[in-house]
Amino acid sequence: MKAIECKSLTKTYRRKKALSDFTVSIDENKIVGLVGRNGAGKTTFMKILAGLLKEQSGSVEVYGRRPFNDLFVSANTIYIDDEMNFPAPLTLKEILEEGRRFYHNWDHELAGRLFKYFGFHPKQRHNELSKGYESTFNMIIGLASRSPLTIFDEPTTGMDAAVRKDFYRALLKDYLAHPRTILLSTHHLEEMEDVLEEIVLIDKGELYWQMSMDELKEYSIGLAGKRDVLEPWVQNQEVFYTRETGVDDRYMVVENTFNEYERQQMQLAGIGLSAVSASDLCVYVTDEKGRKGGVDDVFDRSPDR
């Protein structure tokens, strides 16, 4: 069954189009990464799914229902971001008690164990927490809720590297024991490649691609060598990225349609072959056209140009 089904979804804020003709469908019980550059439309999409924002046009369904103002969707969905607010008088322990009352799949024992592991104090208040601890506490709520649709919007904001690692491990362990649909936006794809099953890449409000993590890892290949040696091999390939690495040397990332024999021939010709991480590929394909030199361009230009 599909957990999420969107067709030609569009959302505009005043004059700014955040989502444009966005069509995607996500199966139940998958752990899916939502990636894209800043301002791509990830938060907008996730808030529409959680029923917090209303779409402009197109259709959106969560478990077959339009999410906006829908009680069934809100009872079966949790949206976690770094702007979560709780009533100021409540202690952390009381917030967890509220979670138990509200979410029908809530695992209070798991919440308690994670709470203790990360060193929270029952009498602390949410607004007294540092950024990283706030995200960690919110993550506990997201995991313990066991909501059939769990949405994490940049859940690791402020977490240090060790806590992020713990989060990925906890997420995976709990998901394997209790499969559900988890949609997660991240700017740390390189750290999450082993946790995610599928990637939805958004570029400027449009779906760029939706692929399994395994497909994405095989989708491209890095080639390094002399420009004229590379040329015949890449002329019919889709080129995602090119970087000069010497006067005549290039590193290129291209579509990986080569067979074993071709790969051997390239190596014999002196071309170095390497795997390209899913996160690098996502950055390359959503790079602005004409900005291939990256931020170096800013420094390379003389003031009168």
Ligand SMILES: Nc1ncnc2c1ncn2[C@@H]1O[C@H](COP(=O)(O)OP(=O)(O)OP(=O)(O)O)[C@@H](O)[C@H]1O
């Ligand atoms: N409340 C708002 N009013 C006006 N424009 C908005 C509003 N919220 C988002 N936008 C615009 O909509 C576009 C998509 O924003 P969104 O927050 O969905 O992107 P995002 O992919 O989550 O970005 P980031 O990775 O930076 O968090 C951006 O251009 C943003 O400036």
